[in-house]
Amino acid sequence: MIKIAIYPGSFDPVTYGHLDIIKRGLQIFDQLTIGVLHNPNKKTLFSTEERMAMLKEVTKDMPAVTVTSFDGLLVNFVRTRQANVIIRGLRAVSDFEYEMQMALMNRKLAENVDTIFLMPAEPYTYLSSSIVKEIVAEGGQATKFVPPQVEEKLRQKFSLTKE
Ligand code: PNS
Numbered sequence: 001m002i003k004i005a006i007y008p009g010s011f012d013p014v015t016y017g018h019l020d021i022i023k024r025g026l027q028i029f030d031q032l033t034i035g036v037l038h039n040p041n042k043k044t045l046f047s048t049e050e051r052m053a054m055l056k057e058v059t060k061d062m063p064a065v066t067v068t069s070f071d072g073l074l075v076n077f078v079r080t081r082q083a084n085v086i087i088r089g090l091r092a093v094s095d096f097e098y099e100m101q102m103a104l105m106n107r108k109l110a111e112n113v114d115t116i117f118l119m120p121a122e123p124y125t126y127l128s129s130s131i132v133k134e135i136v137a138e139g140g141q142a143t144k145f146v147p148p149q150v151e152e153k154l155r156q157k158f159s160l161t162k163e
Contacts, residue, residue: 017124
């Protein structure tokens with residue numbers, strides 16, 4: 001039986017931290033379905049389509065990865081994909097409380113759905129999409145944090161395109 005896991009998130013935008021979790025997930029599961037949250041009430045810098053396009057671009061050499069979007073409850077999305085495992089990255093203790101609440105609530109909603117936490121490589125433990133957006137918005141370099149295509153998209157958003 002093929003083992004499929006769902007990797008959900010906002011991915012606004014995808015970072016090297018996310019990619020690290022994707023690669024780790026692929027060592028455990030046969031297929032990984034990335035679920036990009038589409039929630040018009042949640043303000044994002046990039047549209048759902050833009051976030052998906054960036055993820056597709058940076059995972060194009062990973063045939064076991066599928067990029068899709070979802071709205072509504074995560075557990076319903078997991079069920080429609082015939083999966084029962086959710087992957088989440090856990091960076092520091094500060095992530096833990098929110099992640100535990102989500103994992104346990106998701107389990108209440110769908111008893112057979114489990115959440116597996118993967119820790120990113122050390123250099124990515126302090127990395128987040130929000131902090132990368134702030135760095136680029138203020139004219140800083142994000143080369144170490146996001147793939148070049150993503151950095152370019154960030155620069156375009158903040159109208160900092162190189163001459
Ligand atoms: O990258 P993020 O923003 O930390 O991801 C959060 C995400 C998308 C996993 C979470 O907000 C989510 O699952 N939203 C869907 C709505 C839902 O199911 N909420 C109940 C979870 S307990």
